[in-house]
Amino acid sequence: xxxxxxxxxxxxxxxxxxxxxxxxxxxxxxxxxxxxxxxxxxxxxxxxxxxxxxxxxxxxxxxxxxxxxxxxxxxxxxxxxxxxxxxxxxxxxxxxxxxxxxxxxxxxxxxxxxxxxxxxxxxxxxxxxxxxxxxxxxxxxxxxxxxxxxxxxxxxxxxxxxxxxxxxxxxxxxxxxxxxxxxxxxxxxxxxxxxxxxxxxxxxxxxxxxxxxxxxxxxxxxxxxxxxxxxxxxxxxxxxxxxxxxxxxxxxxxxxxxxxxxxxxxxxxxxxxxxxxxxxxxxxxxxxxxxxxxxxxxxxxxxxxxxxxxxxxxxxxxxxxxxxxxxxxxxxxxxxxxxxxxxxxxxxxxxxxxxxxxxxxxxxxxxxxxxxxxxxxxxxxxxxxxxxxxxxxxxxxx
Amino acid sequence: xxxxxxxxxxxxxxxxxxxxxxxxxxxxxxxxxxxxxxxxxxxxxxxxxxxxxxxxxxxxxxxxxxxxxxxxxxxxxxxxxxxxxxxxxxxxxxxxxxxxxxxxxxxxxxxxxxxxxxxxxxxxxxxxxxxxxxxxxxxxxxxxxxxxxxxxxxxxxxxxxxxxxxxxxxxxxxxxxxxxxxxxxxxxxxxxxxxxxxxxxxxxxxxxxxxxxxxxxxxxxxxxxxxxxxxxxxxxxxxxxxxxxxxxxxxxxxxxxxxxxxxxxxxxxxxxxxxxxxxxxxxxxxxxxxxxxxxxxxxxxxxxxxxxxxxxxxxxxxxxxxxxxxxxxxxxxxxxxxxxxxxxxxxxxxxxxxxxxxxxxxxxxxxxxxxxxxxxxxxxxxxxxxxxxxxxxxxxxx
Numbered sequence: 001x002x003x004x005x006x007x008x009x010x011x012x013x014x015x016x017x018x019x020x021x022x023x024x025x026x027x028x029x030x031x032x033x034x035x036x037x038x039x040x041x042x043x044x045x046x047x048x049x050x051x052x053x054x055x056x057x058x059x060x061x062x063x064x065x066x067x068x069x070x071x072x073x074x075x076x077x078x079x080x081x082x083x084x085x086x087x088x089x090x091x092x093x094x095x096x097x098x099x100x101x102x103x104x105x106x107x108x109x110x111x112x113x114x115x116x117x118x119x120x121x122x123x124x125x126x127x128x129x130x131x132x133x134x135x136x137x138x139x140x141x142x143x144x145x146x147x148x149x150x151x152x153x154x155x156x157x158x159x160x161x162x163x164x165x166x167x168x169x170x171x172x173x174x175x176x177x178x179x180x181x182x183x184x185x186x187x188x189x190x191x192x193x194x195x196x197x198x199x200x201x202x203x204x205x206x207x208x209x210x211x212x213x214x215x216x217x218x219x220x221x222x223x224x225x226x227x228x229x230x231x232x233x234x235x236x237x238x239x240x241x242x243x244x245x246x247x248x249x250x251x252x253x254x255x256x257x258x259x260x261x262x263x264x265x266x267x268x269x270x271x272x273x274x275x276x277x278x279x280x281x282x283x284x285x286x287x288x289x290x291x292x293x294x295x296x297x298x299x300x301x302x303x304x305x306x307x308x309x310x311x312x313x314x315x316x317x318x319x320x321x322x323x324x325x326x327x328x329x330x331x332x333x334x335x336x337x338x339x340x341x342x343x344x345x346x347x348x349x350x351x352x353x354x355x356x357x358x359x360x361x362x363x364x365x366x367x368x369x370x371x372x373x374x375x376x377x378x379x380x381x382x383x384x385x386x387x388x389x390x391x392x393x394x395x396x397x398x
Numbered sequence: 399x400x401x402x403x404x405x406x407x408x409x410x411x412x413x414x415x416x417x418x419x420x421x422x423x424x425x426x427x428x429x430x431x432x433x434x435x436x437x438x439x440x441x442x443x444x445x446x447x448x449x450x451x452x453x454x455x456x457x458x459x460x461x462x463x464x465x466x467x468x469x470x471x472x473x474x475x476x477x478x479x480x481x482x483x484x485x486x487x488x489x490x491x492x493x494x495x496x497x498x499x500x501x502x503x504x505x506x507x508x509x510x511x512x513x514x515x516x517x518x519x520x521x522x523x524x525x526x527x528x529x530x531x532x533x534x535x536x537x538x539x540x541x542x543x544x545x546x547x548x549x550x551x552x553x554x555x556x557x558x559x560x561x562x563x564x565x566x567x568x569x570x571x572x573x574x575x576x577x578x579x580x581x582x583x584x585x586x587x588x589x590x591x592x593x594x595x596x597x598x599x600x601x602x603x604x605x606x607x608x609x610x611x612x613x614x615x616x617x618x619x620x621x622x623x624x625x626x627x628x629x630x631x632x633x634x635x636x637x638x639x640x641x642x643x644x645x646x647x648x649x650x651x652x653x654x655x656x657x658x659x660x661x662x663x664x665x666x667x668x669x670x671x672x673x674x675x676x677x678x679x680x681x682x683x684x685x686x687x688x689x690x691x692x693x694x695x696x697x698x699x700x701x702x703x704x705x706x707x708x709x710x711x712x713x714x715x716x717x718x719x720x721x722x723x724x725x726x727x728x729x730x731x732x733x734x735x736x737x738x739x740x741x742x743x744x745x746x747x748x749x750x751x752x753x754x755x756x757x758x759x760x761x762x763x764x765x766x767x768x769x770x771x772x773x774x775x776x777x778x779x780x781x782x783x784x785x786x787x788x789x790x791x792x793x794x795x796x
Contacts, residue, residue: 050619072618073523073556074472079619120700123746125471125734158471158734219617220470220477221448302518336523336556337737348521 045088046226050078057147060084064152066393069292071306071346073336074127075155077219082226083132083153085200085261086187089225089246093186097222097230102214106252108172115231118214122166126213126236127158127339129310133239133266133282136376136385142271144382151290151391156308156344159234161215164250168209178252181209183233186246196259202242202266203256204235204283211236211342214247236342237313239282241266256281269380285312287372288386289319289347289364297396303353306335310344311366318365321349325359326374326389332362353397361392443486444624448476455545458482462550464791467690469704469744471734472525473553475617478625481530481551483598483659484585486623487644491584495620495628500612504650506570513629516612520564524611524634525556525737527708531637531664531680534774534783540669542780549688549789554706554742557632559613562648566607576650579607581631584644594657600640600664601654602633602681609634609740612645634740635711637680639664654679667778683710685770686784687717687745687762695794701751704733708742709764716763719747723757724772724787730760751795759790 042049043059053068062082064075093100098116132153134146147153164181168174185200213234216223223229228245235242241261256262256277264275266282273279289309309319320329332347347362365371376387385391440447441457451466460480462473491498496514530551532544545551562579566572583598611632614621621627626643633640639659654660654675662673664680671677687707707717718727730745745760763769774785783789 070615070618071521071523071558072615074618076618077474116697120697120702122748123469123702123704123733125469125744127735160469160734217468217470220468220472220474299514299518304518304521306521335521336558337525337735337741339735339737343735346523350520 045091046082048078048224049082049226050076053079054081055152060087061147063147063149064155066151066290066292067295069152069155069308071292071308071335071348073156073339073343073346074158074219077157077221077224077227080130080155080157080227081132081153083147083240084226084245085241086185086189086198089186089188091225093246094222094225094229097216100230102231102247103249104167104171104251105249106175106178107168108175111171113167115216118162118167118231119216121170122162123160124163124213125158125160126211126234127156127343128234128236129154129156129285129342129344130240130243131285133241133383134381136391137382139385139387139390140378140382142378144380146382153240156310156339158219158339159213159215159232160217160220161213161231161234164209164212164214164233167214168252174206174209174252177254179206180204180253180256181206181212182251182253182257183244183247184249184251185244186248199259200244200261201257201259202244203253203262204238204242206252208235208238208242208283214250237284239266239285241282266383267381268383271378271380273380275380282383285310286384286386287312287314287316287364287366287370289316289362289372289388290391291321291360291362291393294360294395295393297398298353300353300355300397303351303397305332305349305351305360306346307332307362308344308346309362309364311341311364311368312370314366314368314370315341316345316364317367319345319347320363321347322361322363323351323353323358325392326361329363355398358395358397359392360395361388363388443489444480446476446622447480448474451477452479453550458485459545461545461547462553464549464688464690465693467550467553467706469690469706469733469746471554471737471741471744472556472617475555475619475622475625478528478553478555479530479551480624481545481638482624482643483639484583484587484596487584487586489623491644492620492623492627495614498628500629500645501647502565502569502649503647504573504576505566506573509569511565513614516560516565516629517614519568520560521558522561522611523556523558524609524632525554525741526632526634527552527554527683527740527742528638528641529683531639531781532779534789535780537783537785537788538776538780540776542778544780551638554708554737556617556737557611557613557630558615558618559611559629559632562607562610562612562631565612566650572604572607572650575652577604578602578651578654579604579610580649580651580655581642581645582647582649583642584646597657598642598659599655599657600642601651601660602636602640604650606633606636606640606681612648635682637664637683639680664781665779666781669776669778671778673778680781683708684782684784685710685712685714685762685764685768687714687760687770687786688789689719689758689760689791692758692793693791695796696751698751698753698795701749701795703730703747703749703758704744705730705760706742706744707760707762709739709762709766710768712764712766712768713739714743714762715765717743717745718761719745720759720761721749721751721756723790724759727761753796756793756795757790758793759786761786
């Protein structure tokens, strides 16, 4: 694996993930290297990431360390988690960003628009929590398959792009009968396999269009390849998988796509059951929070207990913190500017802690009145965990 | 000059600016190299910067290109301007950030606190416009000495740290009679010269303490050396020079410091006059805005005219855009979340432009009712320019 070394971020990265991982799902990191605790090299498409802040689970899955999340209003791009369902396309798709094309279908006029054309139609910036459906998978008791994410398959990001509704307006509106927005990623599919079993194509309810963005920037810079550049669909309040990278088509459809990732993938189901279209799809996120500092130890005296909280599809309203494993709770204070309905809010609770061991938990409530439960039901794929007990940390104060 | 090449940002930078520039004010870049248009290497302490987005004026002055400012709510750290009055200290001061010490004086108790102790006293995040007093110097007619900044000696940054008032509270409050907050930077002063002529020590009115922060993070990451890490004083609404880097002392004083940078430096004065303490000090910023896109050319048709606007010491209230050199104005729309009183707000005006040449200007108004003037008075050092006419851009639409 060639790691390109350069001081300028996201520049001069040659080749793409395709040259690193030839087949979807193959592990670029040998289990032996992991077991030996060797220093792992990051694949070239994420070589610019802040290595000390991330856990490299595989070539396509990087998790932000809990203590590296800090109490920031936004997650710096170089600390943000990465999760690709397929290897990223070749870096060459970023050579001429404005030339990237996306086809819009299911509108009065169907059209293929370049990114340069999209930029003339409008501009908006929205902060959203980007979170993998499986964030918190490690906290389930059964051994769910997939990356054992703890809390770091999530971040809060500023996206800049054109609102999808502005594009739709320019094309005469959505055709009658459409119930879903169905979008397709531009990943290169391996030959010889059924495309429907691999393509990253997701349908979300049409209503999600209202807040959706076709984004070309994140945190004020052009979208890097690892995060879907040159163009990504952002569906605020929805789980990560619905935020299609390298988006090449957005269609307004009567039915959900028959791609496997939609029909049986990303479905909430009892342990042991197969995925099916009648199960809950991983669309809107639920309310959630976790402590980011302290995580393991602290000096006795005044301690600033910090974390992040978000409301899912609705704004977060409040968050409580417990230092006694949930027996008593105190209301925490939000820190920093409010970036809007779909952003997370850092929080802090100041506490005087004597030497001892503390189980520190947090519990958020959103504006719809939903509060994090103590436990979350086991489910086959380990999705959607927002139970506060398993998200708690054990902190030694000395 | 050794440029350390590494894919991990802000890591493994060896040496410091001191090894690049031995004496304050010395130019590390030869005029010959500049004249020849050669590719300039960035000094090691800023080698991690996004080189294509910045203009390297000297080893201690980097400006963000106008078109790289974009319409972002915050300025990515790797695109933010740099202006150091003295060479940055050695990178080794970041080896143990929590051990950094700052002395607080002029409070009931005087104390030296470590960064680790500061972190126990409170935490807040504030977005501020960081702007050099000389931003816009290039737009004055007389040849003011100093870096010929255009618009890019400014950015909007999220700072995280402890409010100064929380520190002061913990030390029993400010002593009677104090009228200023006087803070000192930790730069290493060259031997054999009068320290008062070089030290970066600035006094601001005591009232500025209310919003001030001792910050250890910017944009969610530990403060880099180039921007004052491990600890920087942030004075929201005040010009950059008051935001002391490597801050090692904060004193509450009856009088302004007698350091040269305060007594005669950073004073607003008529052309040809020497600096003196009775002239206006570069404290609170004024209301300002500029267009960031398009800057030189655009395709005919619908165009999203974008820029940034801020109110200075007061929040920005509105911004107007003119496409005819100021003969007529239309109200622009703010884009993205409002990060608070001291942040800038990106704006957009959608216009249908036929082929031709347009002089595009913007004019902001703050909540105190101040509006950008058409012209700004010439002054000796070229400070504080917020005249809208000179900030306009000439755009060819074809």
